[in-house]
Amino acid sequence: MEQPALDPQLDEEIANIRKEIAALKTRRSILTSTLLSSSAIQSRITKHITPPTSRKTCRKNSKSHPLLPLLRSQTTHNATNIYRTLTSTTAFKVLDPDPHAVDSGRVLGIRIDIFDRDRFVQPYYVLLNCPWPASQDLRVHRHTVPAFVGLQKLATRWLPVPKEQGQGQGRAEEEAGDADTSTTAPLALQTNVRAQSLPRFVKTLRAELVHHHKRVTAIERLQEELKSTKSSLNQSRQTSESGFSVAAINMLDTTGRELELQFTDGALGRVKVGKKGEIEGAVVRPPNAGDDTSKQGLGKRKADIERRIIGLDGGGRIEGLLERMMA
Structure with missing residues (x-):
C-alpha cells in the first residue's frame, strides 16, 4: 500500500497551528492567574458560589463548583510566592533512610530561594547532620550549591568542628561519602574553635548566591x-x-x-x-x-x-x- 505523499506546506500549517495553541494556552494560564489573584475577583466568585440568602442550601453545590479548585490553587500559589519572597530561606527536617546514618538519620535541611528576572530560580538546598554524639554542632552533609560559591570556606568559618570531636572525624568523613567533608579540619588546627553560627552561615551563603545571580543577570x-x-x-x-x-x-x-x-x-x-x-x-x-x-x-x-x-x-x-x- 502506497503511503500518501508528504506535503511540506501542510506540515508547516500544522506546526504553526500547534504553536498558536501553545501560545493561547500560555496566555490563558497567565490571564487566569492574574484574574484569580485579584481580591475583587475572589470576592465576587465567593459571593457567586455561596449567596448570602441561600448559603445553607447551596453549601453542597458550592463544593463541586468548577471555579472553587482554581481559586484554592491560586490562593495557595500566591501564599507560597509571598512566603518565598519574604523569608527567602526555609528550614525543614528530614529523615535519612540509611539504617547506618549518623544521629539516627536526623537531617536538617535548608532551602534557599532567589528571585531573579521576574521568576524564582531553582532552589538551592543544604543538608546538615550532627555526627558527634556528645555535641549538637552541625556539619554539611549534602548540598546543591555550585562549587565556585565556596560553601566549604563558609562552612569552615561559620560551622567549625568542635575540637573535642577530633577522634571521631575519620568515621564521620567516611560516612559523608562524596559530601563536602572538607568542612571538618584536623584536630591540630582546632585549638581556638569558636561556637557555630548557623544563621550567619545561611545568611552569608545566600548573599553569595544572590551576588552571583545578579552579576550573571547584569552581564546577560x-x-x-x-x-x-x-x-x-x-x-x-x-x-x-x-x-x-x-x-x-x-x-x-x-x-x-x-x-x-x-x-x-x-x-x-x-x-x-x-x-x-x-x-x-x-x-x-x-x-x-x-x-x-x-x-x-x-x-x-x-x-x-x-x-x-x-x-x-x-x-x-x-x-x-x-x-x-x-x-
Missing part, C-alpha cells in the same frame, strides 16, 4: 543591550559616526567575575568584576599587540578605553558599561 542584560544598540545603529547607519566600537561581550567563566570585550578594530579587553558587580580593573590591548613579543609591544594598552570601562571616578559597574563606552 548587557549583552542584550549591546545587540539592541548594534541593531539600531546599523539601521540608522551611524556606527562609524557614533564612535561605538564594542563588537561582543563574552563571559569567560560561570561566576561572571571575568569578561572579554571584543572591539570592531580588533582590540581585545579583559574586565575583572567584583563580587557585587563593581568593575575592579580592565586591560585593553590594541590589535596585534600579542604578535609583538617585545617589552614595548606587550606593554601597549588603550588607557582611554580602560578609563571608560572602569569609570572616571573608579566606581563603574557592569550596568552602565555601554553608556560609558558611548560617552
Whole structure:
C-alpha cells in the first residue's frame, strides 16, 4: 500500500497551528492567574458560589463548583510566592533512610530561594547532620550549591568542628561519602574553635548566591543591550559616526567575575568584576599587540578605553558599561 505523499506546506500549517495553541494556552494560564489573584475577583466568585440568602442550601453545590479548585490553587500559589519572597530561606527536617546514618538519620535541611528576572530560580538546598554524639554542632552533609560559591570556606568559618570531636572525624568523613567533608579540619588546627553560627552561615551563603545571580543577570542584560544598540545603529547607519566600537561581550567563566570585550578594530579587553558587580580593573590591548613579543609591544594598552570601562571616578559597574563606552 502506497503511503500518501508528504506535503511540506501542510506540515508547516500544522506546526504553526500547534504553536498558536501553545501560545493561547500560555496566555490563558497567565490571564487566569492574574484574574484569580485579584481580591475583587475572589470576592465576587465567593459571593457567586455561596449567596448570602441561600448559603445553607447551596453549601453542597458550592463544593463541586468548577471555579472553587482554581481559586484554592491560586490562593495557595500566591501564599507560597509571598512566603518565598519574604523569608527567602526555609528550614525543614528530614529523615535519612540509611539504617547506618549518623544521629539516627536526623537531617536538617535548608532551602534557599532567589528571585531573579521576574521568576524564582531553582532552589538551592543544604543538608546538615550532627555526627558527634556528645555535641549538637552541625556539619554539611549534602548540598546543591555550585562549587565556585565556596560553601566549604563558609562552612569552615561559620560551622567549625568542635575540637573535642577530633577522634571521631575519620568515621564521620567516611560516612559523608562524596559530601563536602572538607568542612571538618584536623584536630591540630582546632585549638581556638569558636561556637557555630548557623544563621550567619545561611545568611552569608545566600548573599553569595544572590551576588552571583545578579552579576550573571547584569552581564546577560548587557549583552542584550549591546545587540539592541548594534541593531539600531546599523539601521540608522551611524556606527562609524557614533564612535561605538564594542563588537561582543563574552563571559569567560560561570561566576561572571571575568569578561572579554571584543572591539570592531580588533582590540581585545579583559574586565575583572567584583563580587557585587563593581568593575575592579580592565586591560585593553590594541590589535596585534600579542604578535609583538617585545617589552614595548606587550606593554601597549588603550588607557582611554580602560578609563571608560572602569569609570572616571573608579566606581563603574557592569550596568552602565555601554553608556560609558558611548560617552
